[in-house]
Amino acid sequence: MTEYRAGHVSIIGKPNVGKSTLLNQLIDQKISIVSRKPQTTRFNINGIKNSTHYQIIYVDTPGLQLNPKYSLNRYMNKEVTNSLVYVDVILFVVEALNWNKFDENVLKILNNVKDKKIFLVINKIDKLKNKDDLLENINDISNQIGFEEIIPISALRRKNIEKLESLVGKNLPASEPFYPREQITDRNERFFAAEFVREKLIERLNKEVPHQLSVTIDDFKDSKNIIHINACIWVEKQGQKNIVIGKDGKVLKEIGINARKELENLYDKKVNLKTWVKIKSKWFDSKTILKEFGYS
Ligand SMILES: Nc1nc2c(ncn2[C@@H]2O[C@H](COP(=O)(O)OP(=O)(O)OP(=O)(O)O)[C@@H](O)[C@H]2O)c(=O)[nH]1
Ligand SMILES: [Mg+2]
CATH class of the missing domain: 3.40.50.300 (P-loop containing nucleotide triphosphate hydrolases)
Incomplete structure (x- = not known):
């Protein structure tokens, strides 16, 4: 055997x-x-x-x-x-x-x-x-x-x-499985919500802005037929906030639609995604803020 x-x-x-x-x-x-x-x-x-x-x-x-x-x-x-x-x-x-x-x-x-x-x-x-x-x-x-x-x-x-x-x-050692067989990842649904919103931001924005963006999930409610997600997009400066939102909110709306579609695919369920853009100066160089944003 x-x-x-x-x-x-x-x-x-x-x-x-x-x-x-x-x-x-x-x-x-x-x-x-x-x-x-x-x-x-x-x-x-x-x-x-x-x-x-x-x-x-x-x-x-x-x-x-x-x-x-x-x-x-x-x-x-x-x-x-x-x-x-x-x-x-x-x-x-x-x-x-x-x-x-x-x-x-x-x-x-x-x-x-x-x-x-x-x-x-x-x-x-x-x-x-x-x-x-x-x-x-x-x-x-x-x-x-x-x-x-x-x-x-x-x-x-x-x-x-x-x-x-x-x-x-x-090349793996003889061992019992570490995870149940139906599990495909160690990350939870909230994590993917933040990541997929970030992916759509990277796709849509120019080269510089994505490095100065982070996404947190303020609320995640999984009800019977739909998942309600509130995502917050953190930027560093007012100028970046304007870019992310776009004229008449067009850019942010597009990002929201694209992220929602991918999340519906992933969860196999309807998603109601709401997004906000907030500013936190130099967040990427503060250990305290990084922790709050989930980098720990
Ligand atoms: N032509 C070609 N492109 C590829 C292949 N694999 C990945 N790419 C492209 O390379 C780019 C980077 O792919 P990622 O998978 O994000 O690369 P990564 O190494 O995870 O990047 P980081 O997370 O930034 O370190 C994307 O545009 C991919 O579509 C490949 O086999 N052939
Ligand atoms: Mg990668």
């Missing part, structure tokens, strides 16, 4: 390489927000995948930043290093043919990790024009550290996702 295996698997890498896209594909459900802009993920999120022979708990982490400037950025980096302590396998995600000092920075941390299996996951291979270039790239990277496995994938196009899962499964 095959022994049942279970364990934790951290997904780490520099910002924007596709870690959250990969997590969502690995568990066949969108729980981690994704965007074209770097520094989208701010919290570790567990995504749980069950099969007959194993339970894999993937931990999506924020993109590791070089020289984090504010308390928020330091918190995000800490989330990454915290995850490395308790996991069995680490997926080091890089983007094909796009190795730079930010990857070097991740590698530096991995060089200090002991007794963990590290996979090199080369993502976005769908973007490659000449696949032969990849071989050279793999050689360059794999000379720097002993990887248990090296696997090229496309998270977006689901290329090699099943193969990656089966390699991960084989």
Whole structure:
């Protein structure tokens, strides 16, 4: 009889390489927000995948930043290093043919990790024009550290996702499952409400504003046929508040509609989402406010 295996698997890498896209594909459900802009993920999120022979708990982490400037950025980096302590396998995600000092920075941390299996996951291979270039790239990277496995994938196009899962499964220790089989994440519904509103904000706004936004859920009432959610969008300055609201409230309305649609999909229930925009100066550099906003 095959022994049942279970364990934790951290997904780490520099910002924007596709870690959250990969997590969502690995568990066949969108729980981690994704965007074209770097520094989208701010919290570790567990995504749980069950099969007959194993339970894999993937931990999506924020993109590791070089020289984090504010308390928020330091918190995000800490989330990454915290995850490395308790996991069995680490997926080091890089983007094909796009190795730079930010990857070097991740590698530096991995060089200090002991007794963990590290996979090199080369993502976005769908973007490659000449696949032969990849071989050279793999050689360059794999000379720097002993990887248990090296696997090229496309998270977006689901290329090699099943193969990656089966390699991960084989490398987990024999163990009882950590979570009930029907559970897919450790995060609650409130968390997703805040995150999906934030995703729609990142999508809609220009590059600068999203880093200075946070979302909290003031009220979450799950009644029989509908969920009522009050979300507060925190910005840093009046100018940003004006941008988020838009002329005649158009931008905020659009964000609200898009977030509601995704949440209705996720909860499989009708959602009534109300949003407010409030200002808190320098919130991202105050440990006290960060705690109030859920960064703890
Ligand atoms: N072409 C291509 N694009 C991808 C692939 N995987 C992810 N992307 C895109 O890359 C961008 C970043 O994806 P995310 O999943 O948010 O990246 P991340 O590593 O979680 O980013 P942070 O949370 O900011 O660290 C998005 O626009 C994705 O659609 C892939 O396999 N191929
Ligand atoms: Mg992410």
